[in-house]
Amino acid sequence: MNQEEKLFKKNLEETQRQIKHIRHYRTLNELKSMNPYAFEEYIADLYRRKGYKAKVTKRTGDGGKDIILTKDGVLSIVECKRYNETKVGRPEIQKFHSAIIDERAKEGFYITTGNFTNPAIDYVKDKPIRLINGNHLLKLIDEVS
Numbered sequence: 001m002n003q004e005e006k007l008f009k010k011n012l013e014e015t016q017r018q019i020k021h022i023r024h025y026r027t028l029n030e031l032k033s034m035n036p037y038a039f040e041e042y043i044a045d046l047y048r049r050k051g052y053k054a055k056v057t058k059r060t061g062d063g064g065k066d067i068i069l070t071k072d073g074v075l076s077i078v079e080c081k082r083y084n085e086t087k088v089g090r091p092e093i094q095k096f097h098s099a100i101i102d103e104r105a106k107e108g109f110y111i112t113t114g115n116f117t118n119p120a121i122d123y124v125k126d127k128p129i130r131l132i133n134g135n136h137l138l139k140l141i142d143e144v145s
Contacts, residue, residue: 026141028134032082032113040066040080043111047078049144054078064099065108075105083114088131090119097127111137 034042037059044054044067052069067078079096081088093110100108107128110116115133124131132140 026138026145028113028138031134031137032084034082036080036082039082043067043078043080046140046144050140052076064095065103068103069109074107075103076107076109077103077105078109078111081110081112081114083112085114087115087117088112088120089117090123093120093123093129093131097123097129100128113137 031039031042037056040056044056047054047067047069052071055068057065057068064079065077066080069076069078077100079099081092088110093116096108096110099105105128107130109130109132111132113134116131121131
C-alpha cells in the first residue's frame, strides 16, 4: 500500500469513527448523560463532519472556550454546556463574547443541551455569536449523520 492509499484509509477510518460516534447519541437525554469532556469531544466530531478542523482545549483554564474551529482560514470558538433545566443567561454569553474578542475569532457557537434566557438571546442580536439550544443541536446531528 503506497502513502496515498494509507492516507486515504486513515481518513476513511476517521470519518467512519466520527459518524459512529455521532450516531451513538441521538437524544437530548443521551447527550445530557455524557460527561462534560466526552460532550466536548462529541461536539468537536460534529463540527469535523461539517468540514471544520476542530481542537478541544485543555480541561482547566480554557478561557471560556472548549473548542477551537477553523474552516477556510476563519477562526471560530465553541463553548459547550450540558444542562438539564438550567438556561444559559446573559452573563455567560457576555463572558463568551469576551473570549471571542480575546481569541480574535470571527464568530462563536454557544451550544447547550438546554436553552437560553431571553436576555441572552437579545444580547447576541448584533454579536458574532450563534446560540445553539438542545433542539437545534439535534437538527445539526441529523444533518451530519
